[in-house]
Amino acid sequence: MSEVKWQASGLKVHEASDVTESHLELQADVVVVGSGAGGAVAAYELARKGKKVIVLEAGPYVPSQDFTEKFTNSLETLYQDHGGQTNSSGDLLVLQGACVGGSTVVNGCVCFRTPDFILEDWQRDFGLDELTRDELAPYFDEVEKNLSVHDNGPHEIARHGWLIRAGANKLGWSVKPLKRNIRECGLTGHCLSGCKTERKQSMLVTYLPWAVAHGAKIYADTRVERILAEGGEATGVEAVITRHDGSQAATLRVTAPRVVLAAGAVQSPILLLKSGLANRSDMVGRNFACHPSLLVAARYPEPVHPWRGALLGVYVDEFEHPDKGGFVLEDGGFGLVEMSMLAEPGSGAPFMDYMANAKYLAGLVTLIHDHNVGRIEWDGEKKKIDYQLSDMDFPSMQRAIKAAARLHLASGATEVYVPASDKRVIRNEGDIDREVGGLENLPQHLRMVSYHPQGTCRMGADPEQSVVKANGETHDVRGLYVADASLLPTSIIVNPQITVYALATRIARHMA
Numbered sequence: 078m079s080e081v082k083w084q085a086s087g088l089k090v091h092e093a094s095d096v097t098e099s100h101l102e103l104q105a106d107v108v109v110v111g112s113g114a115g116g117a118v119a120a121y122e123l124a125r126k127g128k129k130v131i132v133l134e135a136g137p138y139v140p141s142q143d144f145t146e147k148f149t150n151s152l153e154t155l156y157q158d159h160g161g162q163t164n165s166s167g168d169l170l171v172l173q174g175a176c177v178g179g180s181t182v183v184n185g186c187v188c189f190r191t192p193d194f195i196l197e198d199w200q201r202d203f204g205l206d207e208l209t210r211d212e213l214a215p216y217f218d219e220v221e222k223n224l225s226v227h228d229n230g231p232h233e234i235a236r237h238g239w240l241i242r243a244g245a246n247k248l249g250w251s252v253k254p255l256k257r258n259i260r261e262c263g264l265t266g267h268c269l270s271g272c273k274t275e276r277k278q279s280m281l282v283t284y285l286p287w288a289v290a291h292g293a294k295i296y297a298d299t300r301v302e303r304i305l306a307e308g309g310e311a312t313g314v315e316a317v318i319t320r321h322d323g324s325q326a327a328t329l330r331v332t333a334p335r336v337v338l339a340a341g342a343v344q345s346p347i348l349l350l351k352s353g354l355a356n357r358s359d360m361v362g363r364n365f366a367c368h369p370s371l372l373v374a375a376r377y378p379e380p381v382h383p384w385r386g387a388l389l390g391v392y393v394d395e396f397e398h399p400d401k402g403g404f405v406l407e408d409g410g411f412g413l414v415e416m417s418m419l420a421e422p423g424s425g426a427p428f429m430d431y432m433a434n435a436k437y438l439a440g441l442v443t444l445i446h447d448h449n450v451g452r453i454e455w456d457g458e459k460k461k462i463d464y465q466l467s468d469m470d471f472p473s474m475q476r477a478i479k480a481a482a483r484l485h486l487a488s489g490a491t492e493v494y495v496p497a498s499d500k501r502v503i504r505n506e507g508d509i510d511r512e513v514g515g516l517e518n519l520p521q522h523l524r525m526v527s528y529h530p531q532g533t534c535r536m537g538a539d540p541e542q543s544v545v546k547a548n549g550e551t552h553d554v555r556g557l558y559v560a561d562a563s564l565l566p567t568s569i570i571v572n573p574q575i576t577v578y579a580l581a582t583r584i585a586r587h588m589a
């Protein structure tokens with residue numbers, strides 16, 4: 078086998094430290110706001126068609142060789158609000174990347190196409206007749222090829238994955254290897270801290286360098302504050318460039334007849350609200366969904382070493398369709414920091430015992446098909462993520478926890494920890510209904526994380542009920558497009574990056 082040497086490649090990016098003037102004026106055919114999944118793909122697709130593209134990214138440029146593989150450091154440097162972004166009641170951590178490459182730099186590499194039944198809902202309920210399986214298939218094919226998406230091979234399934242697979246087989250539940258966008262995975266399990274060896278095919282090492290090769294310019298440390306429009310047409314953006322010590326380096330204005338908003342499902346609606354644009358429907362910021370997920374950890378009799386091997390190996394899709402439960406379970410590795418943040422084994426002595434026996438733990442991540450009940454608001458100074466798990470969704474959360482507990486027990490676990498604020502440990506089948514059935518849908522009761530905010534600039538045919546048309550252009554402002562996870566009219570149950578890449582490709586092709 079040939080020896081492959083991996084070396085961090087570097088990217089040409091304008092940073093605050095390069096700025097010498099206090100105000101910059103730039104011109105482009107297209108200005109792209111945000112350099113994550115949607116922004117990077119749109120930038121590349123438009124640049125390769127000869128458009129002059131400028132990408133503005135609020136976060137810093139962190140080259141891969143500076144990734145530390147320490148989750149606490151990564152939260153500080155690569156994540157929105159240094160990893161502290163929560164809903165207003167503080168029981169949902171909303172994780173998003175905030176760096177060049179956006180959330181794709183820190184994501185878990187799991188890849189799913191949008192399920193067919195979700196596309197059918199979108200056609201039926203939102204008039205998105207164009208977004209059929211056949212229409213989207215070529216876009217999915219293309220992004221999957223570009224990003225080396227493949228089924229995990231046996232070596233990419235860590236010990237926790239094999240345990241879970243065996244348990245699912247015992248229960249007769251459908252279990253499959255996850256697909257991931259990674260080349261020759263180093264099996265370090267540090268995906269959420271950024272991939273130091275650039276094997277993860279994030280935007281940082283794929284579409285962004287490809288866009289730059291076609292002439293796109295990327296500005297890091299550059300937060301867009303306002304989108305500009307005149308006479309119903311987009312005309313550009315205003316931004317502020319900020320040094321890493323927090324001081325302002327410069328203001329920036331980009332004049333462009335096309336604006337692609339791809340700042341993610343929290344920031345994109347905030348920018349529209351701040352700019353007073355595209356909100357005739359009053360839908361901007363509404364319909365926030367987020368796949369609130371739980372880490373259900375369990376203790377096994379033999380060491381599992383959940384931090385060893387690839388982060389995510391297999392998943393159970395037995396209950397994916399809403400008629401069967403509306404949730405999926407993904408086997409997930411985790412390090413000590415994630416373990417202490419996401420699971421809830423109690424405090425004091427039980428917590429010390431849990432952490433002291435960390436090598437015996439394995440985790441299951443639950444994802445549910447939540448309703449779009451949340452709202453992003455801007456009060457003139459700060460954002461508010463108004464989201465509570467709804468009573469409509471609580472039963473599917475309970476079903477997901479019960480299934481995770483059953484699966485852990487079938488896989489050989491001796492104790493399953495319910496991530497609730499009162500200590501709940503399941504030791505046998507008989508405990509499941511009592512412990513999970515006894516949960517209440519109260520603020521602060523469950524320790525939830527969202528990796529997948531969505532839905533706040535909803536796509537749809539009806540301008541009274543949606544913000545954006547199926548081609549990505551806002552109903553109200555010509556030349557103003559949205560190309561990120563805020564487009565998704567409903568939550569999609571599964572991890573959304575491939576959906577965002579495919580939609581952004583389609584939108585950019587229509588624009589070009």
Ligand SMILES: Cc1cc2nc3c(=O)[nH]c(=O)nc-3n(C[C@H](O)[C@H](O)[C@H](O)COP(=O)(O)OP(=O)(O)OC[C@H]3O[C@@H](n4cnc5c(N)ncnc54)[C@H](O)[C@@H]3O)c2cc1C
Pocket residue numbers: 110111112113114115116133134135136172173174175176177178179180181183184185186187188189269299300301302339340341342344345348528529530560561562563571572573574575577
């Ligand atoms: C920890 C984690 C794990 C995940 N794991 C998976 C996974 O395994 N599989 C999967 O499919 N999905 C996963 N996701 C989700 C996936 O990465 C996102 O759904 C996807 O990246 C969303 O794309 P986006 O373009 O909407 O936003 P992002 O990729 O988040 O990009 C938005 C960018 O816009 C920038 N921005 C924000 N405001 C401004 C502004 N005002 N001006 C300029 N720039 C701005 C942000 O800094 C950010 O870089 C994960 C996410 C996280 C956080």
